[in-house]
Amino acid sequence: MLTQMTKVLTLLRHGESEVGLGQKEDFSRKLTSTGKLKLERLTNVLATRSLEYSAVVSSTATRTRKTTEIVIKAIQVKECTFLDALYLADVQTIVDLCGNLPNECSKVMIVGHNPGLSAFLSFLTGEYQPSLQPGMMAMIDFDVDAWEVAITRGMGNLVEILQ
Template sequence: MKTLTLLRHAKSGWDDPVTRDFDRPLNAKGKRAAQTVGRHLRDLNLAFDHIVASPAIRVGETLDAIEAGYGRKLAPVWERRIYLASAATLLDVIHELPTDADRVLLVGHNPGLEDLVLMLVPEMADDDLRALVEQKYPTATLAEMTLDIGGWEGVAVGAARLTRYIRPRDLDATLGPDED
């Protein structure tokens, strides 16, 4: 059994005068949302034995703020392919994860993360969590999926079960709704 948790970066500052999208930092609301999600991870006692993340500035700042709330150091492997990746590219990255890692956190961007969840989790009439993902995958949102596989190369379309979908606004009403 493997657990794959996807985290979309927190809300970034579109009004920041950076020249490249890659360099866009978080805004104040994004930092607050990420810290709130980090505290929730701590309260749930969630732990990860492998973290892989996009090297974009907003992802690094999201992880810094998550750490502040979580109270544990996160040591991601920075993976350039995750930056603005499609679901298919993210699946390639997942297939290459270390076999001995059972609980993986992947931190990246939309629409790839949302599309990946919808690709991996089969449609079921009574699946309220999947329906929420179909509506929107907001910034700083976490989706946890379990997979009945021995190794990450076994991750396939429709093979996951969505067990958690946590949006910042579910934890603090002042953190939503957002326009992204």
């Protein structure tokens, strides 16, 4: 008899960033010193857990790249990818991305932006309007063996939120 695998998806909103002026400058916004400090505290918690991820997929914006660089120091990651499509991605874009993840990847982290990331969390868990603040992380698990099944409305179980 085959045992059912569990998929784990972690959603991480980038750390607190500088105020931006206009779309062009928004992409290049950097983390504030407070944002970096909060992410360092988060990594201290993550480091005690010996977490291993098959993949981390991040937006290419400056603030998400830096958030990813800080956080992956505290976890083990087989593959880290930066995708332009995650920059200010809407729910459908994130659904498409996650639904096409290789099934061999059992634990994946997505580093992105609001409002799409919080809306995606709501879509997966059925939780009413959760709001991921800068530097906040949500861990969701799915009792399925295929991402295309997992990434369906209400299929996820919100396990934990860290900040």
